[in-house]
Amino acid sequence: MKQYIKAIKKSFVVAGAILAMSGCKIDTNPLDRYTDVAVYQNPANIRSYVIGMYSEFSTFKFGTFPIGYDNATDALTDVMKYTSGISGNGTVNILASDASRVSASGPQLNYWATGYARIRRLNEFLEGLDKKAKGLDGDAKLKFQAEARFIRGYVYFWLVRLHGSVVLLDKLTSNKDNPRSSEDDCWNFIAADFAFAAANLPKTWDAINTGRATKGAAFGMLARTWLYAASIAEYDKKQFNTDELTGVPASKASAYYTNASNAANEVKKLAAEGLYDLDANFASIFTNKNTKEAIFKIDFVRPQLTHQYDLGFAPPKDAPGQVLVYGVPTAELVNEFEMSDGSTFSWSNSTMAANPYANREARFNATILYNGAVWKGRTINTTTSDAVEGFTEYGASSDPKRTVSGYYAKKLLDPLNTSIVVNKSDQSWIEMRYAEVLLIDAEAKTKINDIAGAKLSLNALRTKRGLPNTPSQTGTEMMKAIEHERIVELAFEGHRYWDLRRWRKAHIVLNNIRFTGHKITPNGSGVSYTTVSVDNSNRQFTPALYYIPIPLDEILKNNAITQIKGW
Secondary structure, three states: OOOOOOOOOOOHHHHHHHHHHOOOOOOOOOOOOOOHHHHHOOHHHHHHHHHHHHHHHHHHHHHOOOOOOOOOOHHHOOOEEEOOOOOOOOHHHHHHHOHHHOOOOOOOOOOHHHHHHHHHHHHHHHHHHHHOOOOOOHHHHHHHHHHHHHHHHHHHHHHHHHHOOOOOOOOOOOOOOOOOOOHHHHHHHHHHHHHHHHHHOOOOOOHHHOOOOOHHHHHHHHHHHHHHHHHHHHHOOOOOOOOOOOOOOHHHHHHHHHHHHHHHHHHHHHHHOOOOOOOOOHHHOOOOOOOOOEEEEEOOEOOOEOEOHHHHHOOHHHOOOOOOOOEEEOHHHHHHOOEOOOOOOOOOOHHHHHOOOOOEOHHHHHHEEOOOOEEOOEEOOOOOOOOOOOOOOOOOOOOOOOOOOOOEEOOOOOOOOOOHHHHOEOOOEEEEEHHHHHHHHHHHHHHOOOHHHHHHHHHHHHHHOOOOOOOOOOHHHHHHHHHHHHHHHOOOOOOHHHHHHHOOOHHHHOOOOOOEEEEEEEEOOEEEEEEEEOOOOOOOOOHHHHOOOOOHHHHHHOOOOOOOOOO
16 A cells, blocks of 8 residues: 555545554564654554544444344344354354354454454554654644544443443553443543543544544543443442452442533433434435534445445345345333333234234334335235245244344444445445433433423424424333333343343343244234244353353463453
8 A cells, every 4th residue: 555545525534544544553664664754754654544444334334243243232132133153144143043163262243453453553653643743733633643542442341231341542551451440430531531531622624534532422422431430339349259350439420420411411412403413314324424413423435335234134135145134123122112102012913913013113114124114115024924034933944034033233234225236235324312311311310300301302302203292200110211211212222131231130131041023924914923943942041151251272372461350
């Protein structure tokens, strides 16, 4: 790569640079790469180098991490079922039903080496800015530092929500032996990075820099960080791990919830200035590259940069013999969506059960492809009578590439992409939406007993989704409403597994249980619905999984680090 990419335009700037720059390193001097001196000799090169650092976000797009398949994290939970039972496409099912597959010697749920490689490069960049950069005024330097710390904060966020206690490195060091820091210190370190970014990033960038981190993105990540730290402080209470460095003191929960709400309020102020808003059309959020719901996202541009989300989740007749149907919605998710008037759906209600997909809230129709749904000019048939798109029992085929629950995932698919094999996909991956910020604010305010403020944020979201205000009055009722809202609003966006972990509910919700689907059978002029299991063995989530072990080879490399107790 003898030259940096030139004339990158609009949203392509980050996406293109992510791929083009991902191999560049400061500590090498090959003929086809920029040297240390070249990177810092002028602002244009510095800009290109930091843009290359954004490649880290692609590791997590569409819920790919940590299994390696889109939406796999959700498939560890009660909202999605992967259809295959074989290693590869079905690895997530193996992990969901066998907790022993996660170990210090195994590759699953492992980001340690990759994360620290990125942290080292970011720290190299920060040191280079401080000591070698030329042609930068103070403001430009602060912006570059803020971008680097935004990315570093994101990398550490993933490491800490996996392991709790990790090694904190705020600068370059030649010492390979570094101890773990306390989980509380880790969350505060991440928060400091995002707070610095929020203080020094612009509210918006010009068109050629679209896609770079902004003040709103940093405040949003800061709010998410403090919510996680507060949740651990409230719910963990050292019940699941005896390691001295894991956990957050319970006494800090209220202060951290307050911090989360304060950061969310900063995003709400930016929304009041017109930078962000809830989209009136929920279905269009994920295919509209200009949606104001997107606070931070990764854009794709066909044909240069694409992905294959549609091929992974579209129903089979979209491309017969070629679609993969990795995962499908569970009945648990389908049942969670409300009726259009805000009432709770129930199969025990004879009127609802007779026509279960009628009069459901708009998010249901935007998220789920169900029997009778219209999709790309055809009517979806998920009954047992359809040999291509109809129901098949989980386990009847090792890799059926069709629904095992009676449903297909509609959310995130592009309804206008009628040739997904040729076109591939170019929907944006929205890492953070304004809707999530409102849900963070509602939860944080509930926890500090500002029920009125919590209801304002929750009801703002529900109103935009065409639903009545929440009837919840107490903190307990509000948390139940918020959990429900996070399930339906954020489905297939990679939050459910991590929510259950931070609330310390995963060992209850995801353990010793089998999730379900609906087998739909033609019955005269109508159909009948039978609830069936989509699992052929019980799910397993042991308390030890709240803190994923550090990979054994990292323990062997670092003489100052100890394994998290319990592993």
